[in-house]
Amino acid sequence: MNASEVNAEVSRLVENWCDRREYYGLAELLPAWISNNGLTDGWTILRDALRHTYAFCDHLPLDERELLKTLYVKIDQALQ
Numbered sequence: 001m002n003a004s005e006v007n008a009e010v011s012r013l014v015e016n017w018c019d020r021r022e023y024y025g026l027a028e029l030l031p032a033w034i035s036n037n038g039l040t041d042g043w044t045i046l047r048d049a050l051r052h053t054y055a056f057c058d059h060l061p062l063d064e065r066e067l068l069k070t071l072y073v074k075i076d077q078a079l080q
Contacts, residue, residue, distance in 0.1 A: 010071065022057075025060060032046045044079060047072045047076055050068050
């Protein structure tokens with residue numbers, strides 16, 4: 001999964017959450033995603049936000065939680 005695929009998946013999550021008014025997920029993820037500068041520090045912040053969203057938004061549907069986990073693992077592997 002490359003950077004554009006990660007961004008597309010995050011965009012899909014954000015759009016779905018906006019439609020559902022999923023404010024907790026948006027509050028965790030949106031600032032890190034919007035401010036991602038494309039450098040290592042930006043990806044690190046996004047990875048951490050994805051991880052926190054996964055951990056603290058356990059009310060999300062299972063498929064969305066699995067996607068959050070997949071995304072933060074993929075980013076973590078890319079940063080290694």
